Amino acid sequence: MNNLIQIVSILAAAIAVSFGAIGPALGEGRAVAAAMDALARQPESAGTISRTLFVGLAMIETMAIYCLVIALLVLFANPFIK
């Protein structure tokens, strides 16, 4: 029984990280594309745009990090494994 829970947890961790990475990846792609567009239109405000882009990217990336934390919880701090 314990063995089965471990197998399922590893599977769950892999699924959580892989599917959790899809959304942030799409979001980051859109954000970078929009920033490139803005940079091409207004090269003089490159500083503000890139600063906001970095902060925004880190915010979006946090969603993937949440999934990673959940995966690590499942792997290392699983309450169902004795």
Place this chain on the structure above:
Amino acid sequence: MHSPLASTPLFYLGPVPISAAVVTTWAIMALLSVGAACCTRRLSLTPSKAQTVLELLVGTIDQQITDTMQAAPLKYRALIGTLFLFILVCNWSSLLPGVEPPTAHVETDAALALIVFGTTIFYGVRSRGLLRYLATFAEPTWIMIPLNLVEQITRTFSLMVRLFGNVMSGVFVVSIVLSLAGLLVPIPLMALDLLTGTVQAYIFTVLAMVFIGAALDDSTSAVLKKT
């Protein structure tokens, strides 16, 4: 494999277990305070190199506070500046061999997020008064009260998990690559860690500023709405 969520006690101070992260935190605190004390002892109008760097740093932090909070930076400089410098030095401390950054342990991040949570309430109450601060939870209508209460908790929690996840994942990936590929291979990842550490320190501070700024009186944040 060593769990990134657990922390092993290094030694015991009476009944209190002291982990490696706490020792690193003390070392960083001592370094920052002694460094700041030494650098500000002899301030002059013709600044030395160290004083120029410090002035640049304080000026940048002041500018960020003015931009983000639309308030005079004097009252918030100590808290915001300390938060930024402490998290930055913590995140970069992984460069030293054998040192694990304290922010890669969830306890440190929880403490930092709780500090932000507490100061938000403190500045809100001091700026508006207790009743008017509590009344902000009923904005725009009273139906929003549960949501506003939940938001206070969740944003503190996400502040904690964001910093913890980013720093911990960096350390974790470096350790995995090191055990798989060997020496010198994880150097590009460590360089990426430096960038992530800087950005996360900046984001944590900016979010702290935004939270405190949102709790302040409307008369100070009225400028924000106009822009």
